[in-house]
Amino acid sequence: MPSPPRTSRLRRGLLAALVAASVAVPVAGAAGPAAVPAPAPAAQAPLRTAAPEALAERYAATRADIRAAERAAAAHGDRRRAAALRAMAQPGRRFLTFDGRDGGRSAEVFGDLAHAERIAVLVPGAGMDFDHYGRLRDGGSALHQELGEGTAVVAWLGYRTPATVSPAALTPGRAAQAAPALRDFVGELRGLRPGANTTLLCHSYGSVVCARAAHGLPVRDIVLYGSPGTGYATAADLRTPATVWAGRGGDDWIGEVPHLRLRLPFTDIGFGTDPVSPAFGARIFEAGDGGHSDYLSRGSVPLKNIAGIVAGPAPAAAPAGERHA
Known part of the structure; x- marks a missing residue:
């Protein structure tokens, strides 16, 4: 059956936009978040243990790095970045890693990593950097509150995310660069807490990163939400023993994408199969009727169901392809 006229126009329009974006030359990058200077973080030995005293030492060291980056941002005249970093350096915040350069990299811990039996790693999508970090922090905090004791949530901003509206957000290049860092990070967590069950929670473009990193990754579940696709045709193509889940809110604009x-000589554009479609083969979780940024909103349906996947036993799966309203 042919697509309805509105859908056909949308597809044609987006296809044209994808092709145009693939050959566009970004001109605003120099003025973006990555342009704010920051010193290199102090060299630190790899963590060998999740003992409380070792973690406390690491958290103190990263706090010093954050404060140094705050001073650099203030000297540069970027009050927004300085304020964001000042908030990150507050007592009680716990960062395993921090690097203020190139838009920022960090891994913030919510909960007691030293004794966690279940660990959730949040992998954000496009548009996430230190200037917008509050959204990632709110999600990590809400998820940990929903999970309760015996769990830790790690908000992993370990790569330079693409701008939400940019050629980079339509291609797998940033994900290919990020995947090795995510694999290394999950491997380090596994070494620190070998008995813990680890789940990857992958939002939007972050699902492309997770898919690239999935092969052989020691995680129990991979959860894709608000996903534009993964770059793979099916969940089986991720070559992971983890259970792959997918969900999409009823008012998420990404459902219209x-x-x-498209395979071009110099790049691929777009990410292929819809992860909530039967063709992809993921287990489907109910994601409510919210929008693209609502999955970890406090009290929401997707937050409760994502927490249920992390905690286990997993919530009952909806039939693949069922509309999530």
């Missing part, structure tokens, strides 16, 4: 993958 055509799931195309």
